[in-house]
Amino acid sequence: MLISVRHVTRYTYAAPVSYAVQSLRLTPASFAGHRVLTWEVRVPGAGPALQFKDGHGNLVHMVTIAARHSSLTIEAGGTVETSDSNGVVDGLPSASPPRVYLRQTAQTRAEPRIRELAQAAVRTDTISHLHALSSAIRECVAYVAGTTDAQTTAVDALAAGKGVCQDHAHIFIAAARCLGIPARYVTGYLLIEQSLPAPAHHAWAEAWVEGLGWVGFDVANRICPTERYVRLAAGLDALGAAPIAGSRRGGDGEELDVCVLVQQQQNAQQ
Numbered sequence: 001m002l003i004s005v006r007h008v009t010r011y012t013y014a015a016p017v018s019y020a021v022q023s024l025r026l027t028p029a030s031f032a033g034h035r036v037l038t039w040e041v042r043v044p045g046a047g048p049a050l051q052f053k054d055g056h057g058n059l060v061h062m063v064t065i066a067a068r069h070s071s072l073t074i075e076a077g078g079t080v081e082t083s084d085s086n087g088v089v090d091g092l093p094s095a096s097p098p099r100v101y102l103r104q105t106a107q108t109r110a111e112p113r114i115r116e117l118a119q120a121a122v123r124t125d126t127i128s129h130l131h132a133l134s135s136a137i138r139e140c141v142a143y144v145a146g147t148t149d150a151q152t153t154a155v156d157a158l159a160a161g162k163g164v165c166q167d168h169a170h171i172f173i174a175a176a177r178c179l180g181i182p183a184r185y186v187t188g189y190l191l192i193e194q195s196l197p198a199p200a201h202h203a204w205a206e207a208w209v210e211g212l213g214w215v216g217f218d219v220a221n222r223i224c225p226t227e228r229y230v231r232l233a234a235g236l237d238a239l240g241a242a243p244i245a246g247s248r249r250g251g252d253g254e255e256l257d258v259c260v261l262v263q264q265q266q267n268a269q270q
Contacts, residue, residue, distance in 0.1 A: 001081070001082050001083070001191075001227040001264060002037075002079060002080075002081050002082075002264065002265040002266070003079070003080050003082060003189075003191055003228070003230055003262060003264060003265065004077070004078070004079045004262070004263050004264075004265050005077045005079075005080070005230055005260070005261070006075075006077040006259075007075070007077055007189075007201065007243075007258075007259075008073065008074070008075050008258070008259045008260075009073070009074040009075075009244060009256070009257070009258050010071065010072070010073050010074075010256070010257045010258075011071060011072040011251075011254055011255070011256055012254070012255045012257075013069075013070050013071065013250070013251040013252065013254055013255075014252055014254075015250055015251060015252040015253060016069060016070050016250055016251070017065070017069050017070070017072070017248045017249065017250045017251035018068055018249045018250045019064070019065070019066055019249045020064065020065045020069075020072065020246060020247070020248035020249070021062065021064050021065075021248075022043065022062070022064075022065075022244060022245070022246035023060055023061075023062050023244075023245050023246060024041055024049075024060065024061040024062070024063065024076070024243065024244055025054075025058045025059070025060055025187070025232065025233035025241065025242065025244075025245075026041050026061070026074070026076035026232065026243050026244070027039055027041060027058075027059040027061070027076070028080060028188070028231055028232050028233075029057070029058075029059065029093075029231075031089060031090060031091040031092035032090040032091040033082060033083040033084070033085040033090070033227070034080060034081075034082055034085075034230070034231060035080065035081040036078065036079075036080050037078070037079045037080065037081055038078040038079045039076075039077070039078030039080075040075075040076070040077065040078055041061050041074075041076045042074075042075040043061075043063045043065070043072070043073070043075075045065055045067065045069060045072070046063040046064065046065050047063065047064050047065070049061040049062060049063045050062040050063075053095060054095075055095055055100075056096060056184070056233070056234050056235050056236075056240070056241070057092070057093055057094065057095030057096070057234070058233040058234065058235070058241070074244060079265065082227040082228070082229070082230065083227050084226045086215075086224055087215045087217065087224025087225050087226075088212055088213060088214070088215050089206060089213060089214040089215070090213060092214070098208040099182060100182070100236075101177070101183055101184045101208065101236065102177050102180070102182050103177075103236060104174070104177060105237045105239075106153060106237075107151075107152075107154060107170050107239065108154050108170050108173045108174040108177065108236070108237050109153060109154065109155060109174060110154070110174040110177065110178040111155050113155075113158055113159075114154060114155065114158060114171060114174050114175050114178065115175070115178050117133065117136055117140070117158075117171075117175055118133060118175035118179050119179075120136065121133040121135075121136050121175075126181065126209050126210070127209055127212070127215070129179075130176065130181070130207050130209070130215070131217075133172065133175055133176070134172060134217045134219045134222065135222065137158075137168055137171050137172055137175070137219050138168065138219050138220070138222055140158060140161060141157060141158060141160075141161055141162060141163050141167060141168060141171065142161060142162045143162075143164060143165075143220055144162040144163065144164075147162045147163060147164075148160070148162075148164060148166070148167050150166075150239070152166070152167060152170075153170065154167070154170035154171040154173070154174040155174075157171060164220070165204065165218070165219075165220040166203050166238050168219035168220045169185055169186070169203050169205040169219060169220075169238075170185070170237060170238065171219070172205045172207075172219050173185060173205050173237070176207050181207050181209075182207065183205055183206065183207045184205065184206050184234045184235065184236065184241075185203065185205060185234060185236065185237050185238055185240070185241045186203065186204050186205060186206050186231060186232075186234045186241065187201050187202070187232045187233050187234075187238075187241050187242075187243055188201060188202055188203070188204070188230050188231045188232040188233075189201055189202055189229070189230040189232065189260065189262045190218075190221075190229055190230075190262065191229075191263070191264055192262070201232065202218075202229075203238065203241075204216055204217060204219070204220070204225060204229075205217050205219065206234065216229070216231075
């Protein structure tokens with residue numbers, strides 16, 4: 001499947017910004033079943049980007065905007081050719097050993113109820129266990145947009161019984177780690193039936209399974225990622241894998257507008 005993505009983020013400020021630095025994890029990588037054909041990241045008004053790989057293997061563009069500005073636009077997009085691999089991420093260069101993803105963070109802390117969920121889902125093999133865990137989390141946490149925010153923890157979302165894809169992924173990661181299974185947070189894009197603008201990117205989790213490697217689990221949609229998914233970046237949690245993170249001087253009264261358009265293209269490029 002050939003998928004095109006256009007991701008535009010616009011910031012506007014009531015008071016001008018005198019200086020800003022942005023770290024952009026907005027570039028997907030190629031691996032088996034996920035071939036990046038074209039991709040570009042643009043920040044009009046910024047200086048040349050410093051590019052590097054972070055500790056999770058994500059390509060990062062670091063840009064600075066030294067001139068005073070009252071708005072900032074960040075554009076990313078391109079075309080990716082995908083095929084269904086049953087959620088297995090094969091051929092993606094490893095920047096860190098799996099054991100790194102056993103580390104708990106504030107957003108993925110496992111408290112008693114998460115541990116109970118993890119233990120209740122125990123099956124005879126790891127894959128079956130993880131599928132059962134994914135299903136159990138989705139039964140406990142309804143998908144309700146606008147009920148959580150970027151700071152919501154796995155514990156808080158489970159207690160509330162509602163959240164979004166970020167929360168489902170955090171709970172899954174927290175539960176897997178307390179079982180001794182490395183797990184990481186993944187950002188990306190999902191092609192839905194109607195290619196309409198979306199309010200944001202998508203998120204899911206990946207767990208390390210001996211003999212298979214990293215396997216994706218989209219708890220919110222109750223499936224492993226298919227050819228409809230474009231994988232962007234990974235980290236220990238949502239904050240560490242954030243597509244856009246930065247700092248600025250000034251810029252009081254910030255307003256944010258995000259538009260993501262994911263479409264299927266008919267003619268594959270060679």
